[in-house]
Amino acid sequence: MKKNYNLRLWLDRTISGGVWMQILVAAVLFGVVFVMLGIAYSAVLNRCAFGQTFADMSSGISLRSILYDTPNNGKPFPETILIWLAYIFGTLLLSGVLIATFTNGLRTRSDRFRNGNVRYRFRKHIVFLGYDDLVLGMIEKLCVESKARIVVAVAADAAKYNEQLLSQLSKECRKRVVVLRANRCNDADLRRLRVNKASNVYIVGEPHEETHDTLNINCFQAISRLCREKEMPDCYVYIGHQSTFALFQTFVQSGDKKFDAALKHFHSFNFYDEWARLMVTGEYLERNHYEHFKLECRENDDISRSPEKMVHLVIVGVTQMGVAMAREAAIICHYPGFIQLGVKTKITFVDKNAREKMTHLVGHYHHLFDHCCYSFCENKDGKETTIDYYPEKGKDFLDIEFEFVEADIDSIMMRNKLTDWAIDPKQFLTVAICFESSHHSIATALYMPDAVTDGRIPVWVYQPAQGDLVAYLKGSKFSNVISFGMSGADISTRIKSKDILQAQRLNHFYWNLKDANVDYTDTNKMIEEWNSCHIYERWSSLYNVAAIPTKLQGIGGIDNIESNIEILSKVEHNRWNVEKLLMGFRSTTTEEHENVNAKGKPEKDRLKDLFIHDDIRPFDQLDKNTADIDRRFSREIPKLIAN
Helix, strand or coil: CHHHHHHHHHHHHHHCCCHHHHHHHHHHHHHHHHHHHHHHHHHHHCCCCHHHHHHHHHCCCCHHHHHCCHHHCCCCCHHHHHHHHHHHHHHHHHHHHHHHHHHHHHHHHHHHHHCCCCCCCCCCCEEEECCCHHHHHHHHHHHHHCCCCEEEEECCCHHHHHHHHHHHCCHHHHHHEEEEECCCCCHHHHHHCCHHHCCEEEECCCCCCCCHHHHHHHHHHHHHHHCCCCCCCEEEEECCCHHHHHHHHCCCCCCCHHHHHHHHHEEEECHHHHHHHHHHCCHHHHHCCCHHHCCCEECCEECCCCCCCEEEEEEECCCHHHHHHHHHHHHHCCCHHHHHHCCCEEEEEEECCHHHHHHHHHHHCHHHHCCCCEEEEEEECCEEEEEEECCCCCCCCCCEEEEEEECCCCCHHHHHHHHHHHHCCCEEEEEEECCCCHHHHHHHHHCCCHHHHHCCCCEEEECCCCCCHHHHHCCCCCCCEEEECCCCCCCCCHHHCCHHHHHHHHHHHHHCCCCCCCCCCCHHHHHHHHHCCCHHHHHHHHHHHHCHHHHHHHHCCHHHCHHHHHHHHHHHHHHHHHHHHHCCCEECCHHHHHHHHHHCHHHHHHHHHCCEECCCCCHHHCCHHHHHHHHHHHHHHHHHCCC
């Protein structure tokens, strides 16, 4: 059956293609029809069945001998003349009707195909609901990883998107991609796309929609209604705004049993979050041979050899990408230097409206800023002024700090600051330029102070557009400039990356703490445990394994784990504190902590369901059992990351 559906698609593409292919198809169809008509008329004129007609034809009887009867001296009988006339006029009439019918049919089918209004009975296909800048790159990646048919459904102007895709995809990819017109929230259109038979569905949405995230969630709900539990495909839901994305990282239950059961197939992802992860973890840099430009590493030097150095990330532009970069760095960038020497990771925002942006961020992540230091700097009346903000006494136990600088990046104040930071031997400085305009970002990168360029300080440039202009700078004095964010080609969505297996192992480890030696061979059991978790628990595991390479970098590699168990345990707890605060948890009050001590685990679990966690505190204030879990986890790292 599958071949027939592919044949239908081939015919649709053929009749919608070049004029010569259309003529060829029409000629073949007309030829078949005329042959059938000839056989039918021959049968009538010979006054015999089909079988006899073929027998007569094989014996050499001509059409003339059928029309003329020799007993009448070679003259046609009157009834033969009538048959002859009927043959001529019938052929002309039917030919005209058939030609018009076929022509109109081909034209109608061609128009329907171009406009995406056709239907195919695909199975195990991949569906993209909506089209955005990242879709092209994701399709290219999927074409390499899978041989499945890819269906792209757009709300309008399917012909434009079809032409756009076909002009940019390779020949092999073009054969497997079909663009159809469909409303992602319409049940009838979802049935036509056969989402219940798909292997994966990517809910992307349309560009420039004001209610983008809401419609994507509504689409997932519609799919969960249409599909039986066994038919429900894995749905990767694109969330465009950071606030909404954070909400669906901590989403628990809706009250709708069917929808809650479908949540194990719900995987949210965010363009900014994915790119921030690739840059902060160094995965993208390693893939493109920029290993020495990672946050904690430079040529001939890294954080394991220089624990006294501060990792300093300067983010220019408090945009969605800038906030995502800071959020990811706050979760990932935790090092032994803080434990040994009190050295904190520093994240600096530079923006013309830094005060306003600071107010928004501090309010949004107030649980985090309740426990960390931050400052505000501005140039007022020609004088630089700095205001420091400190947590309440006893709450400042995090190993990160923030700075907000209200200034133009090209101002004298900022150029002086960048120069001072670049030449400071106690810093691993990295500058991330996160303007929405790729040209503005590149111009800013090229006009950095000489100390940044000559010192080969990494400058990451956000390019929210197709193409990589910075690629032309390789080999020049601007080889420290690295572009990112070009498309979805480098995005695997965290849930589809290699991290997922490691995260499932980590989750399995916490589910089986009672076992002396945790076994990681039962994949089905690990998946079942994973699907039973709250979404925020899955994200916690994903963030944890994403930070493992950075932790190993801090101690000089995997071979040094056993001799650094205590340091690794404290680094992990510092990282966990920040992760939980960013995800909306808060620490317990003195009264709540006393209740936990008095009532034990039931009270601790009750508070955790309310997003209040008693373990958000310094490592040396943890109870012995909890601290031992961190130590045991550190010893498990080689098993968790094993191939």
